[in-house]
Amino acid sequence: MILSTLLDFETLRIIWWALLGVLLVGFAMTDGFDMGMGALLPFVARNDVERRVAIQTVEPVWEGNQVWFILGGGAIFAAWPALYAVSFSGFYMAMFIVLAALIARPLAFKYRSKREDPRWRAGWDWALFVSGAVPPTVFGVAVGNVLQGAPFRLTDDLVPIYEGSFFALLDPFSLLCGLNALAMIVMHGAAWLGLRADGGVAERARRFGGLAALAVIALFALNGVLLALFIEGFSFVTEPPHDGVSNPLHTQVVQAGSWLDAYAQRPWITVAPVLGFLGAIGVRVGLRRRAEGLTFLASNLSITGMILSVGFTMFPFILPSTIDPDSSLTVWDSSSSHQTLFNMLVVTVVMLPIVLTYTAWVYRVLWGRVLEDDVRNENESAY
Numbered sequence: 424m425i426l427s428t429l430l431d432f433e434t435l436r437i438i439w440w441a442l443l444g445v446l447l448v449g450f451a452m453t454d455g456f457d458m459g460m461g462a463l464l465p466f467v468a469r470n471d472v473e474r475r476v477a478i479q480t481v482e483p484v485w486e487g488n489q490v491w492f493i494l495g496g497g498a499i500f501a502a503w504p505a506l507y508a509v510s511f512s513g514f515y516m517a518m519f520i521v522l523a524a525l526i527a528r529p530l531a532f533k534y535r536s537k538r539e540d541p542r543w544r545a546g547w548d549w550a551l552f553v554s555g556a557v558p559p560t561v562f563g564v565a566v567g568n569v570l571q572g573a574p575f576r577l578t579d580d581l582v583p584i585y586e587g588s589f590f591a592l593l594d595p596f597s598l599l600c601g602l603n604a605l606a607m608i609v610m611h612g613a614a615w616l617g618l619r620a621d622g623g624v625a626e627r628a629r630r631f632g633g634l635a636a637l638a639v640i641a642l643f644a645l646n647g648v649l650l651a652l653f654i655e656g657f658s659f660v661t662e663p664p665h666d667g668v669s670n671p672l673h674t675q676v677v678q679a680g681s682w683l684d685a686y687a688q689r690p691w692i693t694v695a696p697v698l699g700f701l702g703a704i705g706v707r708v709g710l711r712r713r714a715e716g717l718t719f720l721a722s723n724l725s726i727t728g729m730i731l732s733v734g735f736t737m738f739p740f741i742l743p744s745t746i747d748p749d750s751s752l753t754v755w756d757s758s759s760s761h762q763t764l765f766n767m768l769v770v771t772v773v774m775l776p777i778v779l780t781y782t783a784w785v786y787r788v789l790w791g792r793v794l795e796d797d798v799r800n801e802n803e804s805a806y
Contacts, residue, residue, distance in 0.1 A: 433665035433755075435764040439502040440741075440754045442771065444734050446498055450491035451726045452611075457485045459612015461528065461555020462605070464548055467616060467627040471541070474548055475798045478532070480619040483789040485532075487782060489525070501767055505583070505671065505757035506741055509575050513585030514565060517592060521558045528554035555612070556605060563604025566733055567597030567646075569742055570682065571654055576747035577672060586746060596649055603642035607726060610635035610706055614722040618715040621794045629710045632718075636707040643699055643729060647683075650736075656682035657743040663755045671756045676748040682736050692735035698728030 430438075460481050468474040481488075500507045511518060527550045535547035571594070574587040613632025617625050660675035667673070686693055702725025709718030737743075739754035758764060 430765060430768075431666055432761045432764075435761060435768065436665070436754050436758050438768060439498070439758065439764055440734075440738070443495070443498055443502065444731060446491060446495040448727050448730050450488075450495055451608075451730060452723050453488035453491055454485070455559070455608050455611045455726060456615035457481045457488055457528075457612075458555040458559055459608045459610070460616060461551040461553075461612075462559075462609050463612050463616065463628060463631055464555070465552050466631060467613075467620075467624050469623065471544060472795055472799050473622070473624050474544075475536075476620055476622070476624050476793050476795055477616060478535075478551070479793045479798065480616060482532075484785065485528070487785065492525075502759055502764060503741065503752075503757055504759060505577075505581070505669070505752050509573065509583040509585065509742060509752065510565075512583060513573055513575055513587060514568075514592070516589040517561050517565060521561050524554045524557040527551075555608070559604045559608040560601040563601035564592055564597045566604070567594070567600030568592050570600075570650065570733070570737070571596065572657065572678065572743040572745035572748075572751075574746045575744050575750065577750040579672070581670065581672070596646070596654065599642060599646055599649070603639065603646055603729075606635050606638035606642055607729060610639055610703065611722045611726060613710070614706055614715075614719045617710060617713075618719050619792055621792050629713070633707055633710050636703045636710070639703040639725065639729075640700060640707075643696070643703070647696065651681060651683050654682065656680050656684065657740050657748060657751055658684075663753070665755050667756065669756050669758050669760070671750055671752055674749060674751070674753065674756055676743070676751045678743070678745065678748050685736050685738070689735070692732075695728050695731040695735050699725050699732055700728070702726070702728055 460477055464474060464477055468477050496507075499510070531547040531550040531554065535544050535551075538544070573585070574591070575583050575585045577583055610632055613628040613635060616628035617632065620628060655678050657676055657678050658680055660677050663674040702721045702723070705721025706718055706725060709715070709721055741752045741754060741757060743751040759767075
């Protein structure tokens with residue numbers, strides 16, 4: 424008996440679609456507060472000691488958090504090769520900007536305290552700001568483009584041909600999605616600083632976090648209204664077999680109707696946007712009441728709800744095409760083979776609990792507030 428027959432192809436595709444969502448949520452929840460700290464750094468810290476307090480809240484964990492980004496890219500490459508081919512080639516310049524910003528972060532951590540010159544340190548602090556603010560904004564713009572569809576087509580040999588440009592990505596709806604993502608990450612960073620920082624940094628983070636939570640609520644609602652009124656969805660004319668070969672060209676797709684029709688067809692998915700709103704409201708309330716733990720939990724719930732809203736709304740579409748809807752990538756026709764998905768799942772079931780256990784242990788060992796007095800009295804610091 425072949426072990427891969429224990430799970431049929433349809434089930435494996437759904438599992439890997441869900442795992443992709445888990446990895447994206449994990450990246451936003453963990454590396455999100457690192458980026459949020461960077462985006463807030465010029466505004467919550469007024470002197471070098473306060474900046475070091477903010478930076479050292481993420482010092483022990485930022486490298487491990489960034490691994491979620493690598494895992495997400497690896498999962499796309501291995502489980503959804505067609506999505507990898509289209510997105511990483513079509514959105515090449517956007518990906519380059521994200522990677523350049525993320526590369527700036529370790530450089531800033533390494534070099535900012537090598538000299539005591541205030542201008543030297545200020546320059547690296549602004550590099551941290553860029554590395555915190557740019558990636559979530561670009562990711563949000565990418566989500567806006569995914570919801571609208573990307574201008575690509577597949578040849579008969581399934582070679583993707585992308586016919587867009589970087590500046591074409593920057594349409595009003597996508598920019599609003601980018602601002603929504605930035606506000607979400609700033610809110611998350613503020614919740615983290617309120618939990619881990621001390622003194623003036625924590626106080627200012629609470630103020631900015633409250634404003635960011637209001638922006639998240641307003642932008643998330645506005646994007647929902649625009650999605651309902653102005654953005655056409657995609658639907659099948661002939662739906663592919665859920666356990667068939669991975670060839671999008673065997674499917675007939677039309678761009679018509681609304682993405683929000685999914686909520687009439689599957690009412691239970693309403694839990695995702697509700698969670699997004701309630702989480703942001705919880706952050707606002709928690710910051711005002713100084714309930715740091717509940718605030719951080721609410722921020723994680725809000726992030727989870729907003730990311731799941733996109734996935735649930737579009738399912739089973741992953742990346743639709745505007746110039747050739749029949750080339751649209753869906754869960755049912757753009758995955759790796761049955762055997763590949765099964766083998767990867769076995770490895771994931773073994774390794775993911777180990778990674779999560781180790782990560783939880785690291786957070787437990789290194790937990791605690793970063794105090795201004797401790798930073799001020801340190802003789803040596805890498806940051």
